[in-house]
Structures are given as structure tokens and as C-alpha cells.
Amino acid sequence: MEKVYEPAIHLNHVDFQIGDSKIIQNITGSFPKGKITTLVGPSGAGKTTLLKMCNGLISPTAGEIFIHNELISTYNPVDLRRNVGMALQSAPMIKGTVYENLELPLKLQNKKLAETGAISYLGDVGLDRSFLNKNAVDLSGGQRQKVSIARTLVNQSEILLLDEITSALDRASVKEIEELIVKINNKYNVTMIWITHNLEQALKIGHYTWVLMKGEVIETGESKLLENPQNELVKRFVQGVME
């Protein structure tokens, strides 16, 4: 990554430890502004943990995180989380309708979401207006994931953290969501950090990629590194996923 870029998020010797187990170990690096960076790596590598630290849901036990060059702890947590939006891996829904779920980010600010707005967000993720009054508990896993993505967009954050947002989707829907994310990235210059188990996806839509294993970043660079990894462990990981 020899190109000069402005970091949206910068990590400096970041650790995350619970009890004696180190979940994130000494990670240093930047997520460039306006770019899509993918995070790949085996289950339990610490990808979700890393994203949660960037959204302030948890704090590093050592090291510093900077958001737009300001120390993360200088932000008010509420402002931080609105600016650095996150779609959680489990795509949780609150009790109520799809509409109430979409309105949630605004309701937390005592604002309302117009029905037309809600329909347009649903359209973005490929759901029609008939979903609006559906009970969120009746959604399929894939539909829930779509609503979760739409809901994350409502805050119109400058940085989006996407945790395996297409893992439960069919091929056509995956493509639709990929196009949506690329479009948002292009149109609004939103910085994206996208965790995926789908390496083709990482290659196709990510500008940069980080490979995490056992809490450490073992290779980073432009996404095409996945085609020809240098590190022996990454090579084996890529072969394992691709075959």
C-alpha cells in the first residue's frame, strides 16, 4: 500500500484481552477514507471484535484508535456510533414491525421516519413495500439481514462497519447488496469496512483487504493479494476457502 491516503480509522498497537485470553493482539494499521476494506479470516480470528472497537461498543485494553485523526475516546459515544454505523453479525431485530425497526435509529433521536423514506430504504435492499408492516420476527434469515442493512443506512454514517451482511443471502441478493454498497461508497464517499467469508466478494468489491488470524493481522494490501498471498498461512487459508 504505497499510495498516500487519508485514514478514516487508524489503529495503533491495539490489544483486546478478556481475562487471560488475547483476542486482538497488537494491531496497527489504517482503513483508508472513502474506500472499501474487507476483513477476512477464519472463525474466531477476532474480526467482529475489531469492528466493535471501531464503533465504540468495546474499548481496546491497550493501544489507541483514531477516527478521522481524533482519539476515539474524545468522541461522545452516541455521536461516534451514529458516525460509525455498524450492521451486527446476528442482524438482531427489536420487537415490532419492519417499519419500527427501520425507524429505530431516528426514534433514538426523537425523530420520525416518513413512510416514503422507509419504502425507499427497503427498495435499496431489494424488499418491496409489503414488508413494511410485517412483524420482524416473521422474517426469514436473509430478509432479516436485508432489513438490518437498510436500518444501518438510516443514520447516514460517514463510516460503515458491515459484519457478514450477506452470509444468509441467495446469489442474486448477494449481488444486489454488493451493488448497493459499491453505489453508496461511490456516491457518498462512505468508508466501508466489510467482514466477509466470501473471498470472491472481497476480491470483487474490496479495494483493500486485511487477513486476520488468531487476533493478529497477518497480511494487508490491495484486495488482489488474495489471488497471490505471500504468507504461507494466508495461502493455506485462501486455498481452504476457495476449494
Place this chain on the structure above:
Amino acid sequence: MSYLALSLTLIFVLIPLILSKTLNLGLEKDTFIATVRSIIQLLAVGYVLKFVFDSEHLIYIFLMIALMIGTATLNARKKGKSIDGITWKIAFTLLTVEVLTQGIILGFQIVPATAQYIIPISGMIIGNSMVLSILFLNRFTAEMSAHRDQVELILSLGGTPKQATHHQLISAIKASMIPTIESQKTIGLVQLPGMMSGQIIAGADPIQAVQFQLLIVFILLTTAAMSSIFLGFLSYPTLFNDRMQMLKEKF
């Protein structure tokens, strides 16, 4: 009641003991302990009350109330171990509910301000408040661990801890109040309330007894509402740190 009559009541202890023995329920020991404890505790309270009523000293009334709050707190706090400072939070809740309720009763001179009224009514207020606290804490901690993903979701979208726990708080408050409200709906139809029964057996005019019972019913409703709401608003902040993060070990 004569002491002979009182001793005959032990027949009612023998029946469960014999049943437990023959059916192998294994409840003999607990039944025995419960019997002995109730004899000792109630007789002791009886003598203490007699002493307090006779001495007419305010200090004894305060001591009795402090004792009630202390015992109730120690009993209720077992249910809220995950909440920091739960002992003081429960004690504060019980004390506030007691002071507010007694303030209204005595302030409006609904009953005379004598130990004979203050102590039994305090017992009911504090006892009910304790039960409500236990019900609330049970439900609240269960709700929080069942819905931690929703709590995390709301935080992740820029919600405050208060917004993130709102739903769980409300349903725990509601759930803890329902038994009190429901039991008042059928009151008198199935079971006569203990205090009223006691008064009637002791020879009081039933109408008079009913009036006191109504006072108690209304007191129980207000203590139910106050206890769980106070405790709720004292409890939820301790589940988060000042960065609005969930304290994992508490969920």
C-alpha cells in the same frame, strides 16, 4: 386462645410431617425447621411489640422499622448480585417507599400516629416492597440476558443505556406488579385478606375491618408501583460503563 388450644394447633404440623414421611417427599426437615422458626420468630415479635406499644417511645418504632428494612434488604439482595451496590439500592428503595407511604398516611391523619398502627402497616409496606423488589430483579436480570443482542443493537445505533434497556425495564416493572394487581381483583371473593381475618376473629366490626383492609390494598398498590420503578431506575445504569458499553460480566 389458651396455651392448650395453641398446642393442639401442632396437629397441623404433624399432618404434613406424616404425609411427607409416608410418601417419601423428603420435606420433614424443612417442615420442622419452618415450624420451629415460626414459633420462635412470632413469639419474639409478639413480646417485642408488646414492649414497644407499652413504652410509647419513638426510638423503638424507628428501631423496629430499621430492623424490618435491614432484614428485607438482606433477603432481596440475593436476587440482584450482578448489580453493583444492590444492597444500598434496595435499602434506599424500601426506605423511600416506607417514608413516602407513611408520610401520606400520617400526614393526612388517615390512622392515628401510634406504634399500634405504624408498625403493622410498615410491616406490610416493607414486606410487599421486598417481594416486589425480588420479583423485579428476577425478571429484569432475566430480560436483560435474554435480550442482550437488542441492547447491543440499540447502543450500536447510537442509543443511550436508558434507551437500550427501556423495553426490558418496562416489562420487568409490569411483570412484577401484575401479581399485586391481579390478587386485588379477586380479593374478598375467595380468600379474606389476613389482616381483615385477624381483626374479625379478634372481634372487630367487619365494616371497620374492611375499611382498614381497603387502606392496605391501596397501600400495596402504591408500594408495588414505587418499589419496582425506583429500583429499576437505580439498577440499569450499573450494567454499563461511562463509555456506554455493556459490562459483559453483568449480562
